[in-house]
Amino acid sequence: MKQNHLFRIPSFVLLLLILISCEDFIEVEVPNNQLIQEVVFDSDDTAQSAMIGIYNQLFLAEFANGHFSSVTVLSGLSGDIIENHKNYPSRIQFEDHQLEPSNPENLYIWSSAYNVVYMTNSMLEGLLESKNLSPALKQQLEGEARFIRAFSYFYLANLYGDVPLLLTTDYNENRLASRDPVADVYLQIIEDLEISRELLSTDYRDGERTQVNTTAATALLARVHLYLENWEQAEALSTMIIETTMQYELLNDLDEVFLANSREAILQITPLGGGGYMTQTNEGFNFIIDPVIYFMAAFKLNNEFPEAFDKNDKRLLNWIGFHEGENAFFPYKYKIFTSNSFPITEYSMVLRLAEQYLIRAEARAKMGNLVGSIEDLDVIRDRAGLPLLAETDPGINQENLLDLIFEERRKELFAEWGHRWFDLKRSGRAEEVFGPEETWQSADLLYPIPEEERMKNPNLSQNPGY
Template sequence: MKPLNYKKQLLIILLSIFTLSCEDMVELDPPSNQLIREEVFNNEATVKSAMTGIYNELFQLDFSNGYRSSVTTLAGLSADNISNISTTNLSRMEFEQNEINPDNPDNLNIWSSAYNMIYITNSFLEGINNSQVLDQDFKKQMDGQARFVRAFTYFYLANLYGDVPLILSTDYRENQLAFRTPKNEIYDQILLDLQQAEEELSSDYATGERTQVNKFTVKALMARFYLYTENWSKAEELSGHLIDENGTFKLQDDLNEVFLANSKEAIWQISPIGGNGISTQTNEGNFFIIDPIFSFFAAIRLQEDFVEQFDTEDLRLLNWIGYNESKNAHFIYKYKIWNSTEYPIREYSMVLRLAEQYLIRAEARAMQNNIAGAISDLDIIRQRAGLNLLADLNPTIEQAELLDEIFLQRRKELFAEWGHRWLDLKRSDRTSEALEDENPYWEDTDLLYPIPETERIKNPNLTQNEGY
């Protein structure tokens, strides 16, 4: 195991203080907390270590860690690509059945862990901006990275829950009774943070690791943001910036290399180093792979009607989908390592990658009636998958049919990654069409997750989403 030095251990301890909820902050002695923050933010080395601690927390916190209570798992269950192997886990079954109770513990895990990350980034931003000793250029680099992480976190909160409290400080007196903020205002703040981060950050991966946020990372999320807000020209422009950076990014020809650490396709990844333990596999690999010997641990399977969507020659079927005979189940095999203690770490959790940018630009172009341009981008993805080109099969395809094909390729390309399918169905008004025939519990009010009941008990100003 790669040892942590004393300074990094100290910063992990300090950062753990930042992860306390606003309610827990009531118990802290403000003078002691202030001394800790001054210690962290009075030199560049400790600030860099604190920022590394934030990245490490993304591997720990439920919403972002790719494990049982992550957006990847739970939003995946809400859609139509994956399902539970066992029906005895009632909490996860509620996500699969779109019947989530407000007291569901996994739902609380998403919410509370996301707000813990927001509290961490707010604390970090306050410390950076209040520091009188740090170099201004250095402060901008650190500020931009933290702002991105905050925007990224709010992006998922807003898309899963709709209106949510907008917390931009560490003032627990103000935060503990915060009202829900309209989603459009949350989006305004997301864009504001992303725009500032884009101005402040360089284009380098300073450490050589694609686990660090840079200008390209920001542009990738901005492209998705503009796609979701139907600003087609900006979505095309931003995704084009990433696609044109062919010296830095490229699609991996071998699909088995896509999810490797620092893959050329990766725009942003999360390293398992954040687990601070002896294991070095990703949570996605550990949770989704059905190991042939330890298959009794298996919890998630791919839905058979999803697997049947793939052509037999599709390389994604052949490389990214496994089959376990004892469970008679297909499983997610994008990550190949179920368990590891090896260094260097071979796989990182993928968050943003180039293939999504091609699909963003294809959709944005299609929505602007640039059919030829959309086909060209989509065929890059189809060709990598070993499929015949749409330009040859149907060059005169109409816009509506082309959009159906784009969403189908998004489903096949991005399955089991950060809830893409669930969010795609929602933003395109395809959810009822996709789910209501197979799910007798489906109601349109299921589009938003419930505000956790324990949070509403603590904060009487939190209203509940319709239908709960």
């Protein structure tokens, strides 16, 4: 297995990354880095190193890294699957839907996502001004940077609704930016992903599935169109990926799905972004309740969640663990709790093929193609070892089929990138699930704009209910 030591970046590139990685960049003036930028974009090697720095940042940025303040954890808590195993006050707010604008974890999501946006804007500006890069590499790096910007804005839009749409590193333009309508943010996401698809190739630039290719851009775009209820586009895009059988496949062994460069992976994040000192994923470290140091466990699964599975479901058997002493179930998609050895065997999953089958199943069901939808859903069910719907209930109606699709999404994508929380929000099912809670109100569907950001920028309005 190929291992690239991505943390070995030239010192002047690190300087550039320091200059452009101020988390509160909307409010705090950044130093002039024009000279550094000229050096970085003077050659193919240094430009590629700068792009590697952005990939590394995805492992360091709180919203993306799978750690305590990530979308995977915090939006997982907002859903109905993951619970706090320790009473950590700021994270309890996410589980109880009682988020306060001063919540520090909420600030970490916002600021880290915008930090990545800023870095991609800096990359795109540097590429535009560069005269010395080879045309092919210039095109490739632009496609990668546009994807990562779109990826960051996807989560900002789904967590906060209207957000500032910042497409420059200009401090004067950014520091007092107001919120743009979420529809405009989505238009920019689509534009970036469409351009990314045109610029990138189907190959992975370094052979590792930790760098963006056109399939990754297509996969995220399929999800975007699903969320926007553009069913035909979602179906067409997911079909393109599903038919790429030479490069991707659903793996029969569920314990192989989350391995580094698995054939189910469309995009992953390597732990090498953290410097290579620890080589486990943050998801493995966060979610596994270790047999020895179980007292460190911060999260667990809702006890009712494992009961929803058929007893023969491979996802129950392979992806859910149980610690008898703590009397707690836990996500067990990643098997390594802690490691500092090489080669690295697990990467954090960002996009994978199974989601594309579920996207197409939902889009087809919405368009009335129930037979095609059942076929896609049965691919997922068959891999899980479940009876095929085409045999057990071929005449299922549209409403019940959609319910089953969302249930399969719940079981397939749990503990991954807040999928369950976003599914409840976009489908209107959140009220049904959380309505009985005394603390629930519809305003909880959006997180608050962080108080610290609004103190620095008076043009940032607040979401209703906060």
